[in-house]
Amino acid sequence: EAGVAQSPRYKIIEKRQSVAFWCNPISGHATLYWYQQILGQGPKLLIQFQNNGVVDDSQLPKDRFSAERLKGVDSTLKIQPAKLEDSAVYLCASSLIWEHGELFFGEGSRLTVL
């Protein structure tokens, strides 16, 4: 079974530029999450989708971050404009069931903002 796919793996941009990350979850997984993992910290939830609807985006900095899930499958996370403090690994995860389901993480997209 294929895992969660993310791209790009690495991205370096200058502050105030924009960037987009793509995620393809495990087939059949209705729930999709985007996490931000700053170096030396645990993952922090940014947004959670159930099919193509947003369940929780309370921790998403909406002035610069946006996310969508197309047709309940793939998802994109965009940052515009980027700040230095956005440097982190952006992890996408999916789960088969919504409540307390095992999270399957992708390998992440590492963003460096200069």
Place this chain on the structure above:
Amino acid sequence: GENVEQHPSTLSVQEGDSAVIKCTYSDSASNYFPWYKQELGKGPQLIIDIRSNVGEKKDQRIAVTLNKTAKHFSLHITETQPEDSAVYFCAASKADNNDMRFGAGTRLTVKP
């Protein structure tokens, strides 16, 4: 909201010894406590989880204990092997939302 604290931040053990990582949580409504292992350059992977109606769960060399009264839970790894070297995260969530709060992580090094 929920706050999860994890200790120690780094742990070094000799191969064959046991390793214990401890976490505390703040929200008494939390009822699901997974542990994830993250290897370098990879995403976290679930290794064991426990729900609040259970005090202990074991899977081969890995066990987790939960003390709901004290609001803390621990990961125990016995007979450690070099391939156990990784960063381990505890997490907590509750039934009415799926906002899983992670601890800051413990970097475990198992020396051969």
